[in-house]
Amino acid sequence: MKHLKHLLGIALFTIAAGTVYGCNLKPREFKNTTLMTKSIADKPAKQFVKIALLLDTSNSMDGLINQAKAQLWDIVNEFTHAKCGNEVRPSLQIALYEYGNDNLASNEGYIRQVIGFSSDLDEISEKLFSLTTNGGEEYCGQVIQTSLKQLDWGKNADDLKMIFIAGNEPFTQGRLNYRDATSNAKEKDIIVNTIFCGNYEQGISTKWKSGATLTGGEYMAIDHNKQIVHIDTPYDDIIIKLNGQLNGTYISYGALGREKKALQSVQDSNAAEMEPAVAVKRSISKSSRLYKNSNWDLVDAVEDSEEVLAELDDEDLPTELKGKSEKEIKQYVQSKKIEREKIQKQIQGLNTKREAYIAKNQKEETGELENALLSAIKNQAAKKNYKWD
Known part of the structure; x- marks a missing residue:
């Protein structure tokens, strides 16, 4: 908008x-x-x-x-x-x-x-x-x-x-x-x-x-x-599907991370239960720079400071990273960052088309x-x- x-x-x-x-x-x-x-x-x-x-x-x-x-x-x-x-x-x-x-x-x-x-x-x-x-x-x-x-x-x-x-x-x-x-x-x-x-x-x-x-x-x-008047668009279902893929790029760490990752899914559900259009708008927010979670997501945390990796204990890591070296963890985080940026870019591109559709059809x-x-x-x-x- x-x-x-x-x-x-x-x-x-x-x-x-x-x-x-x-x-x-x-x-x-x-x-x-x-x-x-x-x-x-x-x-x-x-x-x-x-x-x-x-x-x-x-x-x-x-x-x-x-x-x-x-x-x-x-x-x-x-x-x-x-x-x-x-x-x-x-x-x-x-x-x-x-x-x-x-x-x-x-x-x-x-x-x-x-x-x-x-x-x-x-x-x-x-x-x-x-x-x-x-x-x-x-x-x-x-x-x-x-x-x-x-x-x-x-x-x-x-x-x-x-x-x-x-x-x-x-x-x-x-x-x-x-x-x-x-x-x-x-x-x-x-x-x-x-x-x-x-x-x-x-x-x-x-x-x-x-x-x-x-x-x-x-x-x-x-x-x-x-x-509230919501306008459904041909891009909504694709955006919601990409949102699911976006969630997969979040790497929780520590007890807070487990809680927050669960909360992420709960709020997706809350938005969807109100109306699909609300879920779409939330997905767009999650693809923006404003959705920042450095206190529980390793991708955002490492972007702020790579020192966080040296401070983590093995028990703070998700299952897929337990027992991994710092180098291996860093590589994994980087791959998730690249994947996230690609998905976010796709959502933003679809939202541009979505906004144009709404502007044309909104009465x-x-x-x-x-x-x-x-x-x-x-x-x-x-x-x-x-x-x-």
Whole structure:
């Protein structure tokens, strides 16, 4: 999805050596070489776009949760095409909160951090699929403030930091005034975007628009119960088949590796159970640079640092590599890397054809939540010179 109407971003990128430009491309002025060297050394090695999703999980929000589950991969895939300033590609970090659910602790304001900022796409998917709904009190100001306190937002002025809060009760509920929470967000350079699940004018009258404009964010109203429209294409079955082959290139190591490899398959199944098109979108995400698993997959780990091989015990290795020399393991990992890159390239090529087919045959917009998220993020990212190609 490279259409300008589909947007989204979450970005993390390495600053090129010797560069003294932020994502905003504004050069920094230095009086002498010593000061310039110091500034480069002090500048964070990475920049981030961090997005916290705060989802109402009260009884009426089943449709919202289903949209989030189905459209996660559209959002990820859009970010594959993002770049910032010096053309370096960004990565992805998402945090997830649920609020307004009677199953949550009342002394915590019926609020729970589901997952902190993470780039682990399988785990983010797992946490989304774990959400269930139940009636409760919905305290928008308090959940915003909780996310401000609990999450590591960082202090880099070039980072793009956003909160998206979605729900359908008045924004004014709870003891903590939403104006105080949004003021705290603005002080931290965090933009609050609000998504009212219902009538646009009703959202305004219940202060959802006010909650966004106080930080320069966007107010949106969506039909959270709208049926998501997916277009089947002639390329879907081939992409899903290639995804199975792609899984075969992952070499798990250690106890975490066994768990994560199993989780990879579970999340494939979760996507497929929603609809085949969702499984296709997840497969496309897995073929992108954003699907990185260095903490459990040897191919990704060795790409980061070959030293990991010298640190492995035989018991940490999968059956096919037990008793092998470091040289033999290295050769095996390299062969899997080559195989993976070939499959990923095939999937990306088929996706180009798939997108063209969808563009030709699509008669209406896709997911309500997806469009709201992507539109706001693209607009706000543009202010810091993030671009999409």
